[in-house]
Amino acid sequence: MTMLEAPAAEPAESDSTPSIATSPEEAATVALLGNPNTGKTTLFNQLCGLRAKTANFPGTTTDAQIGRLDLKSDGRADVDLVDLPGTYRLRLDLPEARVCRDVLEGRAPYRSPDGAVVVVDATNLARNLYLVGEMLAVGRPTVVALNMVDLAQRRGLSLDTAKLSRFLGCPVVPVVARRGTGVEELHRAIAEMLRTRQSPDPEVPPPSEPDFERLAAWADEVMERSVGGPRAVGQGADTVTERLDQAFTHPLLGILVFLAVMGGLFWTVFSLATVPMDLIELTFEGLGGWLESTLPDGALRQLLVEGVVGGIAGTVVFLPQICLLFFLISLLEDTGYLARAAFVMDRLLCRFGLPGTAFVPLLSSHACALPGIMSTRLIPDRQDRLATILVAPFMSCSARLPVYVLLTGLLFADRPFLAGLAFTGCYLLGAGAALISALIFRGTLLKGKSRPMVLELPTYKLPSFKSAIYSATHQGRAFLETAGTVILAICIVMWWLSAYPQVEPPAVAAELAHQAEQLEHSDPEAAAALSTQAQRLASRHAQSRSFAGRIGQTAEPVFAPLGYDWQLTVGVLTSFLAREVFVSTMAVLLETDPDADPDERGVIAEVRAARRDDGSRLFTPATAASCLVFFVLAMQCLPTLAVTRRESGSVRWAALQLIWMSGLAWIFAFVTFHGLRMMGVS
Amino acid sequence: MDTRLANPSPTVGSETATRLTDLRPGCRARLLAAHLERDDLALLHALGLAERSSFRLCKAGDPWIIQVRGTRIGLSQHVAELLQVEMDDGAGSPADDHLG
Ligand SMILES: Nc1nc2c(ncn2[C@@H]2O[C@H](COP(=O)(O)OP(=O)(O)O)[C@@H](O)[C@H]2O)c(=O)[nH]1
Numbered sequence: 001m002t003m004l005e006a007p008a009a010e011p012a013e014s015d016s017t018p019s020i021a022t023s024p025e026e027a028a029t030v031a032l033l034g035n036p037n038t039g040k041t042t043l044f045n046q047l048c049g050l051r052a053k054t055a056n057f058p059g060t061t062t063d064a065q066i067g068r069l070d071l072k073s074d075g076r077a078d079v080d081l082v083d084l085p086g087t088y089r090l091r092l093d094l095p096e097a098r099v100c101r102d103v104l105e106g107r108a109p110y111r112s113p114d115g116a117v118v119v120v121d122a123t124n125l126a127r128n129l130y131l132v133g134e135m136l137a138v139g140r141p142t143v144v145a146l147n148m149v150d151l152a153q154r155r156g157l158s159l160d161t162a163k164l165s166r167f168l169g170c171p172v173v174p175v176v177a178r179r180g181t182g183v184e185e186l187h188r189a190i191a192e193m194l195r196t197r198q199s200p201d202p203e204v205p206p207p208s209e210p211d212f213e214r215l216a217a218w219a220d221e222v223m224e225r226s227v228g229g230p231r232a233v234g235q236g237a238d239t240v241t242e243r244l245d246q247a248f249t250h251p252l253l254g255i256l257v258f259l260a261v262m263g264g265l266f267w268t269v270f271s272l273a274t275v276p277m278d279l280i281e282l283t284f285e286g287l288g289g290w291l292e293s294t295l296p297d298g299a300l301r302q303l304l305v306e307g308v309v310g311g312i313a314g315t316v317v318f319l320p321q322i323c324l325l326f327f328l329i330s331l332l333e334d335t336g337y338l339a340r341a342a343f344v345m346d347r348l349l350c351r352f353g354l355p356g357t358a359f360v361p362l363l364s365s366h367a368c369a370l371p372g373i374m375s376t377r378l379i380p381d382r383q384d385r386l387a388t389i390l391v392a393p394f395m396s397c398s399a400r401l402p403v404y405v406l407l408t409g410l411l412f413a414d415r416p417f418l419a420g421l422a423f424t425g426c427y428l429l430g431a432g433a434a435l436i437s438a439l440i441f442r443g444t445l446l447k448g449k450s451r452p453m454v455l456e457l458p459t460y461k462l463p464s465f466k467s468a469i470y471s472a473t474h475q476g477r478a479f480l481e482t483a484g485t486v487i488l489a490i491c492i493v494m495w496w497l498s499a500y501p502q503v504e505p506p507a508v509a510a511e512l513a514h515q516a517e518q519l520e521h522s523d524p525e526a527a528a529a530l531s532t533q534a535q536r537l538a539s540r541h542a543q544s545r546s547f548a549g550r551i552g553q554t555a556e557p558v559f560a561p562l563g564y565d566w567q568l569t570v571g572v573l574t575s576f577l578a579r580e581v582f583v584s585t586m587a588v589l590l591e592t593d594p595d596a597d598p599d600e601r602g603v604i605a606e607v608r609a610a611r612r613d614d615g616s617r618l619f620t621p622a623t624a625a626s627c628l629v630f631f632v633l634a635m636q637c638l639p640t641l642a643v644t645r646r647e648s649g650s651v652r653w654a655a656l657q658l659i660w661m662s663g664l665a666w667i668f669a670f671v672t673f674h675g676l677r678m679m680g681v682s
Numbered sequence: 683m684d685t686r687l688a689n690p691s692p693t694v695g696s697e698t699a700t701r702l703t704d705l706r707p708g709c710r711a712r713l714l715a716a717h718l719e720r721d722d723l724a725l726l727h728a729l730g731l732a733e734r735s736s737f738r739l740c741k742a743g744d745p746w747i748i749q750v751r752g753t754r755i756g757l758s759q760h761v762a763e764l765l766q767v768e769m770d771d772g773a774g775s776p777a778d779d780h781l782g
Pocket of ligand 1: 034035036037038039040041042043086147148149150151175176177178179334335461462463464467
């Protein structure tokens, strides 16, 4: 399954992302296709390494990876390898199959690829041959990469590749993608294919029309004549697989395992990431300090230190967590467990009027709601789709991660267990809100039942660290690209809004500063305290008079019932543009408390030390909890609304999503704040 | 849109047609008919489960798990109830017995 690999791309970037249709005429392109779970991604990574970029198929929301194949040693220029979405057959009425078909047949706007590599799973050859048969019927130059031959051998299958190649009329290269065995030979075969441009000439010709029975008969014949080995291998009971399946899909145990796995996943992310996070904070602090000491005082220094470095630091600090999350999810996906989890989820989802297939979009939404909503195209039924689109953004996306870290850190400092629990609680709250909302929508606006589920259960495997590293790198890079563009821009604007217009310090502050000067010699300690107080008053005054302060004060009455002051209101409002901005906005808005423990500076310490205008702590437990609840539930993502509008075909659904989510967030935050206060927690 | 796969009546010489959900885990059976929508049916086909395909029931109860050649397929309760099958004594066509 590659359900989780959708990158967190911003739709605004899609204009600049390379598109498959516009690859330059000179570069040869080779398409890579195969059934899901055949090791296609692993092979792609082996062939191209990290030299891959994400592109989109024009007119669709399906993402593709394009890699560079280095065939120089084979006397050829570089070749673009296009990783097509995994599909069981070309003639399926599913979006992935449609994309593959359109690309391979060169239907506009695609330029037909110069050749294709079909990855097949040697342990499951007959079924994989359907796709090969269809590809041979297309008539493009083809190479078959026979993957997982290690597993086939272990199971006692003997595959005669020479015979297979003759029957199929195209080269068949045995590979073990996971170990990189045979990748050299595959390179050579691809170079040779591009040189000769020979269409396949099968000895056992596949049926030309899309008739399943004939295709199956053809596959059986090829199998019959090229595969030897013990009969009935794989038919008998594999007790380990059977037992694991029993456990993982068990009505009660299955759910417990699911909760334990997901809880463990998030706990690991939470606890392991702290080390690199601390390092990053220290580094950026050093950088800020260095800039402060080298640059002359003025607007430029302020912009760089407070706007740029401060803003980026507040975002990049969460990179370790995002990478770790995707690293672990990739490992989990590799094991084969997630397909079982899909069934556990199906039982749950269908009660809420969602199809089992909604598991894919909903799980992807944990990375980012954008690819999640886009992947709802996999859901055939329109009502099912709309319901899933509407609730997908409730899932805690990685952009909320920084906010969760910050606020759970504030709530449960030095109690990682409780923080982890609260963290898991956020994910559950989001998922719960999504399900209840789906139920409400299915009972009112979108009446009807969901479609039943059919899913391949891949064999259990040891996960591949290499794939996990690729996945983490890929997602981390996507996050940094966003951080480097949108977030940086917002940081600069935020800094400007909060620093301008510049005002004279208030009279009280001037008075205090004057007193401090006079006491400087007689009582240096008192003088220092006074001048600190003066500075704080001055900067508070400046902030409240700034543009940001004025905006926050105007909107404050709306958020005051949730326990927020104007500063927090500004944070909440700006995070509508992109949630991860919240943390950096807060870091820019709130000045450092000079009294803070010097060992414990950094974003979290800064936010913890923040004060209201009356001098009381901004983030009391009740406020932090109410803020956390608000961020779990609120629709604070402009790009998501744009995608919802596009995918649902109407601005009305996007408006409903915004009003529903934000309304729910406000109500729940209100209840949390006042509930906690009633219980004596302020 | 209810597309029938094959003749839903039992064929000569075989046991009578039953529903998949009446089978016991571990037993082998052949698919007779799947009363599914066209797209769901096409997906089952692509996964290797077509009419006359021999398979083994690995797990009963939602999700029902069957194995067709080397592919394990999970079926939700709802799908499983719509599959009509006949018991298979194991003397299937040779190709079905390969792991493939
Ligand atoms: N034993 C073995 N495992 C492999 C091989 N190639 C890939 N895998 C594993 O098969 C699983 C699925 O691989 P992936 O590339 O994600 O498949 P995709 O869904 O086709 O993209 C992963 O756990 C891989 O580590 C191989 O040649 N041998």
